Structures are given as structure tokens and as C-alpha cells.
Amino acid sequence: MELSASNLHQHALPPGVSERKREVNELDFFADTRSLKELKQDIQKQTSSNIQPHHHVNTSLNLRTTNSGRKDKGIMNQQVADARAEMERINIENQRLKGMINQLNNSYHSLQIHLRTLIPQHRNQRIEGGPVARQFMDLGQSRMTFEEGEELSERMENTIVESMEKKSSRDQTFPVNSDRKLDRNIQRQKFSSSSSGDGDRAEEFLSVVRKARVSVRVRSDTTVISDGCHWRKYGQKMAKGNPCPRAYYRCTMGSGCPVRKQVQRCPEDISILVTTYEGNHNHPLPPAAMAMASTISTAASMLLSGSMPSSESDGLLPNQNFFAKSIHPCPPNLVTLSASAPFPTVTLDLTQIPNQRPLNRVHVPYNPASVPQMLGSHLQFLSLLSSQLGNAPTHMMHNQIPINSMADTVGSATAAITAGPNFSTALAAAITSIIGNVQQNNSGNSNSAATTNSRDNI
DNA sequence: CGCCTTTGACCTGCGC
């Protein structure tokens, strides 16, 4: 991959640098490939050309031109001095930008090296009936060069967003059951094939991302939590071991949208509402709903980043151990990863939040209607996480992130997660910050009531 | 009338 100035601008430069580059562009600094020497010569030519007419005038009017000549000479000297000062300034700016590019180059190469070290680790991890996420990590057991890995990682980032479109087109081709069969077949192929190509691996990644689930536990009297989407109930079942029925909803915001959710009350505490989301939307989403959808993608990415040392004696993923056992000061089990289910699931347990008093934050009563906003903060969460790890550009701290950079954000955060030894600490800090932000938002936005469906019978 | 819920039937995977 070539590292050009434009690449740096698009992929690596923090906003400050972007601003600086715009400044430089106004001077045509990068666009003009001439050297400083040539630039200097140009300026000198310009100043001398300005001088010529005055010389010509001087020769015709002696007395008057003596004073005028002195004035002109003064102006000329001033212009030369200005030009020199400008050149000095440009020179300093040039040195500064050179240093910046070198720094970015170094960061880029260190990331390359880090990626080189990660790919063989993933390749060497064995499956042996392990969880889906681990199995996917093993997909690289066929030989994958660094370039392939780099290309794949790029495609992974892109496919998180593109998967919505692919999924949509597939849904139009296959009825639901066929679609599920296809997904299952993909799963089987994924586990049985050890010599798949990049295309297959991307498809396998898509499959996991599509099927990764996010489960949200909220204490709520309402039958559903408001998440910004329109849902149609298509079924209800009594689940074994739970006196409360499980309701099945399908997203109706887009035709053929594959996203489904299950809503069920917790058998141990019926005041807890458990909502499980699955799939990617194939249509534009309102911000709150977009946050939810991207949370699912993020969840998959988090799972796929599970390259921690294995300690599965208790049946937990290594990452799950981090989440479930090591996070402080977050409530235990606030976030858990489960691979015991057919598909990887991230569970956000928000039921303990009302009792939480994040450090240095004003406590505001918890409002279940703010769950979407909380999930909507997941990008902020990733940003915070990345920044806590010190491995991600600070420009991710912006709240408003364009949708087409979402995948980049996810990818960067995933990289940060994978790379960071202080993962749990960073995660704890990030979650604490998010909770604090949401609660602060609640104080100024307490009217964002959840839309309830009175006809729901859960 | 369109959209939604309800609910029994059906399909599929999995364990025995």
C-alpha cells in the first residue's frame, strides 16, 4: 500500500492535521512539486519585475525621481523582506509538516508490524469445538500473506456496512427459511473448510457479523424498549423455563429488512426486559436505530477480536473473562460475551445502572427510554476505548461520525482492543464515561419518552 | 383499508 499525502489525509490524519493540510493546499504546497529553491526564484522574479517600471521612470525625471526612487527602493526592500519572511514561514511550516508525515509514517509502519504479528497468532489458534468467534479467528489457517491480511481487514471494515446491501439482495432471492439454511450452510462450510480464499473468508466474516446478536437487559415496565425502529410482531412462544412468553419482532422500516428482535422478560425478575437484536438493517436508519444496528456490528467485531490467551476451562471466552471478571469499577457482568449460543452474543446488562454512581458525576434517575441513546453512544464508547488504550487517533472523539467511517471506527477500535493489554481498564473507563454521559443527557432530555405499544401482551 | 397482533400449525435442529 502506497502512502501518499492524500491517503494520509483520508485515513490517518487527525482533524488538526486536516486543517493544516487545507491551509497548505491554499498555498499549493503539496500540489506544487517545485522545490523551495524554485519557489524562491519565482518570488525574486516577481519582485524584480515589479521593480523594472520604476527604474524606467527614474531615468526620465531626475530631481523628482530621486525622492521617488528612494521611496520605490524602500517599497522594494519592504517587499523583499516580506517575501523573505513569507519564505521563512513556509520553510518552517514545511519542516513541521515533514516531521508530521514522518511521524505518521512511523505509526503506519508500526501498525503494519503489529498486524504482521497478529495474523500468525490468529492463524495458529486452534478450534476444537470452540466458540464461533474463535473459529473465525482460525480462518487464516490457510496461508495468508500480510498483503492478503491487510486487504481482508480492509474488506472486513467495508463489509460491515456493505453487508446490509448484500443481505438485502439475498433476502429478495431466498425466502426466509432458505436464507437461514444458507446461513447455516455457510457456517458449516466455515468450520469444515481450511483452504478458503479471501472471498470465502469475507463471506464467513459477513455471516458471523450478520448473526452476531446484542442482548440488552433493562429494567422496564413497558413491553418494549424504544430503539428508533418500527417493529412488527410476527410470533410469540412460551419458552421452556420461563412463565413469560417470548415475542418475536421483525423490522418494518424497510422492505425485506432482515433484522429481528426477541423480547422476553427475565424469569428470575420479571421487571427485567431482555431484548435481543439480530441482523443488519438494509435501509437508512434514524440515529437511535442506527446506533443499535451498528452496535451489533461492533459486537461481532469485538467478538472477532478475541485473541486473548485462552483460558476456557470455565467455558467462557477469554474476552468474556475480561468482561465478566476483571472490569472495575463497572458493575460485574455489565457487558458479557457469550459463545455458547448458536451465534455469538453480547449482553449489555443495564439493570444495575440505577444503583451506579459513576465517579464525579451527578446522578440522574435512570430512564429506560434512553437505552437507544446509550447504545447510540457505542461509537463514542469505541472512541473512548481507543483513546484509553492510547492507540487510536483522537479524531474519533467526535460525536458526529459519518456513516461511512463507522466501519473504520469499528476496525480501529477492534485493533485497539486486540492490541491493548489494559483492555479491561480501558473498557471500564469507557463504559463509565458513557453511562455518565447518558445520565447527563437525561437531565436535559427527560421528555424523550419511550413509545409503547399498548397492544403488546407481554 | 392498511397495518398490526394473535395464535395454531408447521419447519428445523438437536439430543437421546
Add this chain to the structure above:
DNA sequence: GCGCAGGTCAAAGGCG
């Protein structure tokens, strides 16, 4: 192969 459980379908009916 059988039974169970989870998930989905689709007809019927309700609501605004």
C-alpha cells in the same frame, strides 16, 4: 427415528 424446543408462517381478527 422420535420427541422436544426454538423459530417462523399465515390466516383471522382488531384497531385507528
